[in-house]
Amino acid sequence: MNHKGKKIIDVAGFYLVSALMTIIVLIPFFWMLSTSLKSKGALMALPIQWIPEEPGLKAYQQVFERFPFVRAMFNSVGISVFYTAITILSASMAAFAFAKLAVPCKKVLFSLYIATMMIPTQVTLIPLFVIMNRLELVDTYGSVILPAVFRAFAVFLLVQNMKSIPNDFMEAAQMDGAKLGYIYWRIIMPLSTPAIASLSITTFMESWNDYLWPLVMLSDKKKMTLTLALNSLNGQYTTDYNVLMAGSLISMIPIILVYTAASGKMKNGLMAGGIKQ
Amino acid sequence: MKQSKWKSIPFLLPSLLGMVVLSLLPIAIAIVLSFTDWNGLDKLNLTTIRNEFVGFKNYISILGSAEFWQVLGHTVYYIVLYLPLAMLASMGIALLLNKGRKGTAFFRVIYYIPVLTSWVAASLIWKWVLSSKYGIINNLLALVGITGPAWLSSPVWAMPGIVLASVWKDMGFYGLFLLSGLTAINTTYYEAAKVDGAGKLTMFFKITLPLVTPTLFFCLIMSLINAFQLFPQVQIMTEGGPNGATRVVVERIYTYGFSYFKMGFASAYSWLLFLIIFILTLVQFKLQNGWVHYES
Numbered sequence: 001m002n003h004k005g006k007k008i009i010d011v012a013g014f015y016l017v018s019a020l021m022t023i024i025v026l027i028p029f030f031w032m033l034s035t036s037l038k039s040k041g042a043l044m045a046l047p048i049q050w051i052p053e054e055p056g057l058k059a060y061q062q063v064f065e066r067f068p069f070v071r072a073m074f075n076s077v078g079i080s081v082f083y084t085a086i087t088i089l090s091a092s093m094a095a096f097a098f099a100k101l102a103v104p105c106k107k108v109l110f111s112l113y114i115a116t117m118m119i120p121t122q123v124t125l126i127p128l129f130v131i132m133n134r135l136e137l138v139d140t141y142g143s144v145i146l147p148a149v150f151r152a153f154a155v156f157l158l159v160q161n162m163k164s165i166p167n168d169f170m171e172a173a174q175m176d177g178a179k180l181g182y183i184y185w186r187i188i189m190p191l192s193t194p195a196i197a198s199l200s201i202t203t204f205m206e207s208w209n210d211y212l213w214p215l216v217m218l219s220d221k222k223k224m225t226l227t228l229a230l231n232s233l234n235g236q237y238t239t240d241y242n243v244l245m246a247g248s249l250i251s252m253i254p255i256i257l258v259y260t261a262a263s264g265k266m267k268n269g270l271m272a273g274g275i276k277q
Numbered sequence: 278m279k280q281s282k283w284k285s286i287p288f289l290l291p292s293l294l295g296m297v298v299l300s301l302l303p304i305a306i307a308i309v310l311s312f313t314d315w316n317g318l319d320k321l322n323l324t325t326i327r328n329e330f331v332g333f334k335n336y337i338s339i340l341g342s343a344e345f346w347q348v349l350g351h352t353v354y355y356i357v358l359y360l361p362l363a364m365l366a367s368m369g370i371a372l373l374l375n376k377g378r379k380g381t382a383f384f385r386v387i388y389y390i391p392v393l394t395s396w397v398a399a400s401l402i403w404k405w406v407l408s409s410k411y412g413i414i415n416n417l418l419a420l421v422g423i424t425g426p427a428w429l430s431s432p433v434w435a436m437p438g439i440v441l442a443s444v445w446k447d448m449g450f451y452g453l454f455l456l457s458g459l460t461a462i463n464t465t466y467y468e469a470a471k472v473d474g475a476g477k478l479t480m481f482f483k484i485t486l487p488l489v490t491p492t493l494f495f496c497l498i499m500s501l502i503n504a505f506q507l508f509p510q511v512q513i514m515t516e517g518g519p520n521g522a523t524r525v526v527v528e529r530i531y532t533y534g535f536s537y538f539k540m541g542f543a544s545a546y547s548w549l550l551f552l553i554i555f556i557l558t559l560v561q562f563k564l565q566n567g568w569v570h571y572e573s
Contacts, residue, residue, distance in 0.1 A: 025388060025390065026387065032402045032405075046410070104282045127310065131306075150299045155292060180288070184288065209394075234401060247398075247401075252390075
């Protein structure tokens with residue numbers, strides 16, 4: 001076979017496999033969309049309707065009637081925003097100290113951080129519940145947000161990143177009499193933008209999609225996050241798949257929007273953070 | 278940078294306080310609780326702990342129960358099915374995206390949508406996709422003349438169903454991760470191989486695969502740890518059923534702790550989970566010398 005023929009097969013193969021993979025990824029979403037437009041009767045019609053014969057938005061209406069879904073959406077947004085902001089603030093301050101400052105017993109402290117990363121969250125689940133109970137935080141937004149103060153992984157990630165920032169900038173600023181707070185906020189933070197941007201996205205996603213911890217903490221319908229709202233819909237209307245699929249679809253939209261917006265920003269951040277050495 | 282040691286304390290304070298209250302103290306409490314039969318209702322203080330102290334009873338009764346070993350068996354079953362499928366699928370995705378052909382940006386977004394979907398939504402979707410009569414999978418299979426299994430309502434097929442959902446959800450994540458490993462490979466290796474007349478398969482097995490092993494190793498560690506912490510998909514898709522066929526460790530911890538209020542028992546369970554993960558990770562690190570190649 002000649003060279004050109006080989007190339008055509010290569011290109012065709014690429015698009016064939018990519019298309020196949022795309023179909024595999026999208027089939028469940030197609031089924032979700034199709035189902036969410038059906039009436040309850042059409043759910044159990046045999047043979048199944050691949051595309052709803054009488055599409056309607058009744059299921060979407062029911063999602064909002066049966067559960068304070070708008071409220072849940074605001075709860076999720078609020079909790080995730082605060083959770084992310086607190087994670088970034090607390091972790092970046094600690095990382096600044098570990099990466100750039102003299103700290104008493106630095107080695108011991110930092111090893112302690114690494115060690116806590118090995119304990120699975122399930123181990124601390126029950127004691128944390130007890131502590132939240134003592135602090136009278138059970139069933140409050142605070143209980144879901146507070147764990148953001150200590151995220152060993154976030155600290156570890158930012159330390160690795162900040163270590164690569166040359167000390168020259170800081171030393172120059174210090175000679176000019178800049179305070180540590182200024183150095184942290186005006187020099188180190190801007191230079192860590194790419195790492196902070198990607199950490200923000202993953203933290204936001206984690207908080208948005210978290211299930212076990214809010215499940216344990218929140219029982220008031222008005223305070224529930226979107227994942228809990230879906231879970232609760234599932235508990236009450238197990239067989240109304242049109243409503244469950246409509247709810248699932250609604251819950252996916254915000255995070256996809258945030259991700260696409262943020263990943264665009266991240267590319268810019270990568271450029272802005274590029275430093276000459 | 279020169280500065281007094283103590284000036285760094287204000288920066289560390291929030292995080293350190295957090296570590297003590299949200300991590301070290303809970304860990305200490307978890308150790309103590311695992312030696313008691315605390316029911317979650319009595320006020321937790323020293324007297325309660327003394328009165329409800331049971332020594333190693335929780336650990337002994339868990340290790341001696343058939344249930345624990347069954348639950349571990351289910352997890353192993355999950356891993357045996359999940360790991361090869363997930364690694365193959367994500368390697369496929371990484372290799373496709375690494376070609377850099379037109380449309381790569383589009384496919385990249387598509388493959389990442391399941392990763393962005395919450396496990397609750399994904400589990401609900403898959404529960405319906407896998408419905409034996411009305412689900413799309415069995416109806417697609419019927420088109421080519423195959424009668425699909427009952428999936429989530431069959432003790433044999435429930436776990437494979439959960440595996441399918443998990444692979445579908447995770448392959449984009451590990452795929453993009455492996456992609457970053459692939460793009461880091463120095464192109465001069467390929468050029469040199471081409472000059473020597475190496476074929477595509479040879480290049481894949483002699484260059485790509487060995488050089489991507491560090492990333493692959495990281496993916497394996499992460500996915501094994503995650504596999505032992507399997508929870509939301511099980512809780513929503515099967516609740517451990519049918520007939521206990523998909524009960525897994527975290528599902529048991531949640532059920533014992535928050536449905537039966539056997540908090541001490543559940544704590545002991547969680548420490549056994551930690552031990553398993555810890556030992557497995559250590560073993561993997563020991564084994565890596567055999568197959569992971571680091572560029573020197």
